[in-house]
Amino acid sequence: MIDFELSPQQKQVRDMVHWFAEHEMRPISLLADKEERVPDEWLAKVNRMGISLSMSNFGGDAGKKKDDAARKEPRERQANRLGVIAAEELAWGDPAIALSLPGPGLGGPPVQSTGTPEQKERFLGIFTKDEPRWGAYALTEPGAGSDVSGIRTSAKKVDGGYVLNGHKVYITNGGRASWVVAFATVDPSLGRAGHRAFVVEKGTPGFTCTRVAHKMGLRASETAELVFEDCFVPIDNLLGGEAHYENRAGSSGFRVAMSTFDSTRPIVAAMAVGIARAAYEYTLEFVKQEYPRGQRVRHDVLAKLGEMDAKIHAARLLTWEAAWKADLGQPNAKEAAMCKAHAGRVSLEVCADCLEIMGPIGLDGHLVEKLYRDVKVFDIFEGTNQIQHLIVARRLYEPHGLRL
Structure with missing residues (x-):
């Protein structure tokens, strides 16, 4: 049970x-x-x-x-x-x-799962209580968001390391990070097999933050664009070391990215649940104030609040299942995609319904208006809902011979 x-x-x-x-x-x-x-x-x-x-x-x-x-x-x-x-x-x-x-942010899981003991100590050991530090995860590019296999940031092998050239976008904490886990390809014609993951440290020549975005939502969070121009990265910063990729026929870079999502998508789903719950609770208190004790509340308002509560509860349980399987060491890609897709959609619906209940008042500097702006990206980042449904479909139907 x-x-x-x-x-x-x-x-x-x-x-x-x-x-x-x-x-x-x-x-x-x-x-x-x-x-x-x-x-x-x-x-x-x-x-x-x-x-x-x-x-x-x-x-x-x-x-x-x-x-x-x-x-x-x-x-x-x-x-x-x-x-x-x-x-x-x-x-x-x-x-x-x-x-x-x-x-370490999203950069933490790939270092923890793939890094050598020396890399874990070197890159994760900097996070202490002495001063605030950040890590980041640089995968998305202008032409490769949901289609991770399409990244074009190049990694050319040279004596002592690699030279990176490329452009990354929508990188959380990318401008202030002490280091970023950056994904690049040694040969685009190899597709996923050409992917490699590097830890690029702040201050490395050729590595710059060119812009911090001004956004509709999540305004307080730093979202940066990063550029690599003839950026030399020493071999010691190739995540996992060269043998790690050679032993896996060169496909491990893509696997690093995907395994990271399996552990972080439930976190993103949980955050979406938290946003939905915050909007729901705020709106419930608003309704209590608008309808003093003993006064009858409109039926459609109560029905909508009850529907919100059920949606939030279901999204939470899906998220818990994905996290539970990860803790057991069981494959959870399907569950991680399910909870991320469902929670993102539910949170967007709940915030919209809350604004509808509050009416124009909800747009006047209230928390719900801010949450409505914040929540949209949870339907997009860490893989869009369309990508999550594709992942789920593959794991459900490809074992039965139905290829997508």
């Missing part, structure tokens, strides 16, 4: 992060959106508190090995489940601020 109850540790993480979201994030939410930045002093304070969007920061698998060795008993992995629980609460507080929290 499946147990839907959170464990004591999971409840503790949820309550702790919710407190942080309510008391630290919400008070600066609308101002950060207006100014399109999160205050540096606030980020420094949060970094000292050890709060980030990284799963390991919430008491998951990190730091447990010592206890396990002492007991000589296996401990159940739950980093992914703790990650989605925390991500929902952080996005409930403010999704743009959540994406701005210091830490």
Whole structure:
């Protein structure tokens, strides 16, 4: 049987992060959106508190090995489940601020899963409470977004490393990151087999941030364009080392990108759930104020609120399943795509319905209006809904001989 109850540790993480979201994030939410930045002093304070969007920061698998060795008993992995629980609460507080929290960000999973021990120590070891630092994940290009196999950033082998040339767009925290995991191809004619992943450090000659975008939503989050012009990257920065790619017939670069999505798409889905919940709860309080106790509420309004609650609950359970399978070490690409697609669509629908209930009042500096602008991208980034449905269809029907 499946147990839907959170464990004591999971409840503790949820309550702790919710407190942080309510008391630290919400008070600066609308101002950060207006100014399109999160205050540096606030980020420094949060970094000292050890709060980030990284799963390991919430008491998951990190730091447990010592206890396990002492007991000589296996401990159940739950980093992914703790990650989605925390991500929902952080996005409930403010999704743009959540994406701005210091830490390795989307660059963390590929370094953790593919990097050599030396690379893990070198690139993940910089994230301490001493000063805020960021990592980033540079995959998307002007001509290659959902179609990852179409990336054209080139990686030419030279003595001692590679020379990168290309252009990356929509990179979260790309301008302030200490390093980015950048994907490039050694030969476009090889398709996925030519992909390689590099860790490019800030300040590397030929690596520049050319623009920080001004956006409709998630305004407080930094979204950058990055350019590589004859950028030399030493061989030690090839993620996993050369043998890693040779032993896998050259296809591992694409696999690195895809395996990253399998762990991060549930996080994105959880954030969408958090946005939907924030809009729903805000609108419910609005309805309570508009209809004093004892006064009859319009039937269609109550029905719409009830429908929202059900949608949010279903999206959350899909997300939990994807995270649960990841913690068990089971393939979860189908579930990760399902929860990301469903949660993104649900969150967009909920925010739109909330604005409809509130009417013109909802557009006048209220939280729901901001959330409506923020939520649209959750239907797009980490793979559009169309791509998620394609991934699901392939895993459902190709085993039966129906190729797409």
